[in-house]
Amino acid sequence: MKHLQNPTFPKGFLWGASSAAWQVEGGVDEGGRTPAIIDLNSKTKKPFADNSITADHYHHYKEDVALMKECGFTSYRFSLSWSRIIPHADRKVNPKGIEFYNNLINELVAAGITPIVTLYHYDMPVWVDEKFGGWRNRAIIDEFDFYVRTCLNAFGDRVKYWLSINEQNMQIVYGKWLGVSKGCTDWDKEKWQINHIMNLCHAKAVIACHELVEGGKIGPVPGYVPIYPKSCRPEDQIAAMNAEELTQKVWDDLYYFGEYNTFIKNYWKENAIDPKIEPGDMELIKSAKIDFFAINCYRSDVGMAPDPTFLQEIGLNKYGRKGEFIYTNIPGEYALDRNPYVETTDWDWHIDGVCMRYTMRYMWDHYHLPMIITEAGFGAHEDLDENGEIHDDYRIDYLRDYIYNLGLAIQDGVEVIGFNPWSFTDLLSTGNGMAKRYGLVFVNTTDDDVRDLKRYKKDSFYWYSKLIKSNGQEWGKDMSEWREFSKVSQIASDIKDAK
Numbered sequence: 001m002k003h004l005q006n007p008t009f010p011k012g013f014l015w016g017a018s019s020a021a022w023q024v025e026g027g028v029d030e031g032g033r034t035p036a037i038i039d040l041n042s043k044t045k046k047p048f049a050d051n052s053i054t055a056d057h058y059h060h061y062k063e064d065v066a067l068m069k070e071c072g073f074t075s076y077r078f079s080l081s082w083s084r085i086i087p088h089a090d091r092k093v094n095p096k097g098i099e100f101y102n103n104l105i106n107e108l109v110a111a112g113i114t115p116i117v118t119l120y121h122y123d124m125p126v127w128v129d130e131k132f133g134g135w136r137n138r139a140i141i142d143e144f145d146f147y148v149r150t151c152l153n154a155f156g157d158r159v160k161y162w163l164s165i166n167e168q169n170m171q172i173v174y175g176k177w178l179g180v181s182k183g184c185t186d187w188d189k190e191k192w193q194i195n196h197i198m199n200l201c202h203a204k205a206v207i208a209c210h211e212l213v214e215g216g217k218i219g220p221v222p223g224y225v226p227i228y229p230k231s232c233r234p235e236d237q238i239a240a241m242n243a244e245e246l247t248q249k250v251w252d253d254l255y256y257f258g259e260y261n262t263f264i265k266n267y268w269k270e271n272a273i274d275p276k277i278e279p280g281d282m283e284l285i286k287s288a289k290i291d292f293f294a295i296n297c298y299r300s301d302v303g304m305a306p307d308p309t310f311l312q313e314i315g316l317n318k319y320g321r322k323g324e325f326i327y328t329n330i331p332g333e334y335a336l337d338r339n340p341y342v343e344t345t346d347w348d349w350h351i352d353g354v355c356m357r358y359t360m361r362y363m364w365d366h367y368h369l370p371m372i373i374t375e376a377g378f379g380a381h382e383d384l385d386e387n388g389e390i391h392d393d394y395r396i397d398y399l400r401d402y403i404y405n406l407g408l409a410i411q412d413g414v415e416v417i418g419f420n421p422w423s424f425t426d427l428l429s430t431g432n433g434m435a436k437r438y439g440l441v442f443v444n445t446t447d448d449d450v451r452d453l454k455r456y457k458k459d460s461f462y463w464y465s466k467l468i469k470s471n472g473q474e475w476g477k478d479m480s481e482w483r484e485f486s487k488v489s490q491i492a493s494d495i496k497d498a499k
């Protein structure tokens with residue numbers, strides 16, 4: 001059998017990891033920060049979530065950056081907290097909030113790490129929600145623009161990679177889970193209005209970045225979950241396409257082409273949905289030209305023709321027990337299902353490195369824009385063993401497979417500029433608190449006991465460090481053994497080679 005060479009990564013590839021302010025910082029009442037809706041939303045999911053301390057990065061950021069440097073990072077993706085920067089409705093900029101991010105950015109730059117900054121990652125300030133009713137009111141567009149411009153002006157001299165809104169698609173698809181639906185009476189219809197307002201906010205951010213940041217580049221952050229058809233039954237293929245549209249393509253087309261695609265316009269018509277699009281809106285959206293796509297890609301799903309009547313809401317496996325995830329079913333469009341060909345995490349997320357290659361190929365074929373991976377990762381139950389160590393070989397296998405497939409996508413001709421998995425240190429999961437850990441570095445704290453918050457390097461830290469310091473050459477296992485593991489990629493590569 002003909003083997004592929006080790007994939008190679010471009011010179012200057014941005015190797016790092018990723019986080020979000022509300023999930024990693026803690027210090028929620030410090031330095032003038034006021035609450036965000038997600039703080040409150042998290043607490044309703046108790047006992048598994050409370051972000052008031054989490055990894056306490058607010059107080060440990062120097063130590064964390066030193067660890068990133070030791071690991072060999074050349075990038076770090078993190079988000080800014082709106083309510084730390086503008087804590088109240090009076091638009092007064094909080095000097096302490098600016099100071100915290102200045103310190104973090106300066107620390108990164110001094111360590112030779114390129115900052116990649118998300119402007120908005122789920123944490124709507126309570127004051128914005130109270131004043132405008134969250135994303136439901138168009139008045140938020142100006143307020144968001146003011147916040148974004150404040151950030152670009154404050155940090156744009158050192159930050160050149162900007163991300164607008166994290167996983168806008170998932171905020172609409174999982175709106176109830178992430179608290180975006182707060183205040184809505186008919187979410188299935190209202191979500192498209194909210195989405196339109198988010199599109200306008202995204203567009204404003206793109207325009208502002210190009211206006212204010214010399215050499216600045218900006219892109220959106222879709223969460224990408226490829227949907228494979230469950231079978232070669234033609235109806236399953238169409239269902240999988242419907243699912244791709246309704247969970248991601250509608251957003252990606254909008255960001256790239258500046259238009260709502262025909263699929264969604266028909267869907268709205270069929271479902272009597274009529275988001276209010278005002279004169280000038282589409283011109284604004286079209287004028288906002290993105291520079292790249294930042295992609296979050298953890299897993300794939302399987303789509304099949306749905307039962308015509310049965311509606312199953314998206315179910316989340318809160319407590320990390322296999323087999324408890326409830327797969328969505330949208331009558332008339334699609335149903336999702338378990339993929340028997342791949343393993344799952346304790347939260348029933350499919351573990352599928354090939355989905356990384358699929359995503360890269362799909363996005364490249366449709367949009368031909370460079371991409372940065374801003375999330376991928378393995379959530380697991382973990383605690384220190386008697387030697388104070390974490391042997392997370394499952395995470396190493398996961399990362400190896402995803403990075404290997406990313407390398408194959410690069411060989412396929414896709415332009416990728418960086419890989420920043422979720423997460424550097426352990427941090428709060430969106431719905432499972434500290435019980436679901438993703439970090440390369442263990443943080444000694446649990447949901448019930450704050451402990452001492454000390455950092456411990458997991459095995460994956462050492463493995464990842466070797467790989468990235470060699471720019472993707474040191475895989476830590478014989479490649480032939482590894483190729484055996486990545487059978488599907490291998491078969492695909494062999495077919496390609498044989499042509």
Ligand code: BG6
Nearest residue numbers: 020166167223379429430431436
């Ligand atoms: C991504 C989000 O979709 O998934 C992160 O951008 C989130 O904020 C990550 O933490 C993992 O999801 P979860 O629910 O396991 O925390």
